Amino acid sequence: MAAIQGQQYFVSAAIVAAELHKAMLVAREISLTASNARALALRAGHGAAGFRAITEFIEELARKTVTASKDINGEAVKMSRTASEIARTRDALDRFHQAFEKAKDSPI
Template sequence: MTNKSKVTLAIENFVRVANIVSNLDKILQEAKNLSLTAKNARVVALRAGDSAYGFKPITNFIDEFSELTIKTTKNISLLSSNLFAIALAVVRYSEFQQRLNTAFEITNHRDIAQLQHQGNIDLLRTMKQLESAITHLESYFEDILKQMRSAEYIAVTSRVEASNAGEFSESLQSVSNFITSAAKKIKQAINDNLKEMHLIRGALR
């Protein structure tokens, strides 16, 4: 691998990290929408009374997993800031190493060779930090995927309960549809991030 390709890969990884952070905003927004939907559904279920009796515990589940997703996503956001800083450091070390290599080709100076050695150590260290941060983030995304699988199951159950809610059935059915839609969007954003992380990991090897 040439030094120029290392810089290029480092920049590409930095862009991928930026994409991951952008997708986190989508996940957090959908999770907040789910939480709001749970509150609205609870109001409708209360108005529906006994006809929506089976829907009431479902709203609690919706609220629970949406709040858990919000909490997990906020934790991820903190980690992603660190990921962003590490990815930027990899770019800077790669560019510095490239400049040192160019200078060494011109002067063949011993001091530059020592700087090259130290620069390579720093570059490898930050690349390992980036890979470690990626692995840590991946476990969080897997947690959210599990939450979304639960959400999809709840959406199916809530449709059944909503069908028994009489005049409030349509309103509660819309809640079920929204849960399905939000879960799908969150899963898509997570899968996009997992793909980006896979590419980053591959570029680091």
């Protein structure tokens, strides 16, 4: 049971990391597209001033998405480390318990 629970933590951390990676790739693509669109708006001059504001907003949103993804990924790494520590601790406790049970009837 403890092993299954520990595996669930590892699987959860891996799923979070994979989804964050996808989100970061999309955010980077959006940021690049927004940068290109902003450059076009700057070339277009005064007539595209409204478009420039939209591209800046999209670029900022992409930047925030990348930052948030990095922060969440850091938390996922912590979750994975905690799951490893829990799994190791449970394994050690199981081994100590087995050793105790084996030694319980031995004369001292």
